[in-house]
Amino acid sequence: MAEVIAAAAEATDAVDVISRGASEAGIEDVLAADGYLIGSPETFGSMSGLIKDFFERIYYPAQDQLTGRPYALFVCAGNDGLGAIAAMQRIARGLGWKEVQAPLLARSHELELRLEDCEQLGAAMALGLSMGIF
Numbered sequence: 197m198a199e200v201i202a203a204a205a206e207a208t209d210a211v212d213v214i215s216r217g218a219s220e221a222g223i224e225d226v227l228a229a230d231g232y233l234i235g236s237p238e239t240f241g242s243m244s245g246l247i248k249d250f251f252e253r254i255y256y257p258a259q260d261q262l263t264g265r266p267y268a269l270f271v272c273a274g275n276d277g278l279g280a281i282a283a284m285q286r287i288a289r290g291l292g293w294k295e296v297q298a299p300l301l302a303r304s305h306e307l308e309l310r311l312e313d314c315e316q317l318g319a320a321m322a323l324g325l326s327m328g329i330f
């Protein structure tokens with residue numbers, strides 16, 4: 197999902213796209229970006245451990261600096277996914293970020309069918325940012 201979303205955002209030529217795995221992403225990336233597309237598999241009813249680690253590392257350094265920053269979520273899950281979405285939305289609310297698109301939830305068995313939605317998510321974020329809509 198991340199690869200398709202990033203490729204679609206890049207294909208707009210409207211923004212610079214920086215893709216990071218959760219373990220390599222840090223506060224410098226967060227401060228430098230104008231918006232975020234954050235994805236996770238759902239594990240044990242929540243976000244993956246590495247995404248939680250990412251949020252734990254950036255939470256205090258980012259707090260009060262990025263109010264209103266646009267973001268959207270994408271989640272892959274075996275059969276649910278709502279726990280991961282709710283947990284990440286709670287953190288994003290704490291950071292004061294603004295959710296600008298509904299979360300994209302794909303069940304892993306239907307992933308192939310959702311790639312077009314992934315493309316739309318990436319393109320819409322890129323174009324929304326570049327046009328100043330968010």
Ligand SMILES: Cc1cc2nc3c(=O)[nH]c(=O)nc-3n(C[C@H](O)[C@H](O)[C@H](O)COP(=O)(O)O)c2cc1C
Pocket residue numbers: 237238239240241242272273274275276277304305
């Ligand atoms: C340790 C573990 C815990 C998981 N917990 C959940 C869960 O709570 N809810 C859910 O819908 N899927 C769960 N899954 C399924 C993953 O979300 C799924 O494996 C992931 O989205 C990637 O899909 P794939 O395994 O088909 O590549 C879990 C998978 C693992 C390995």
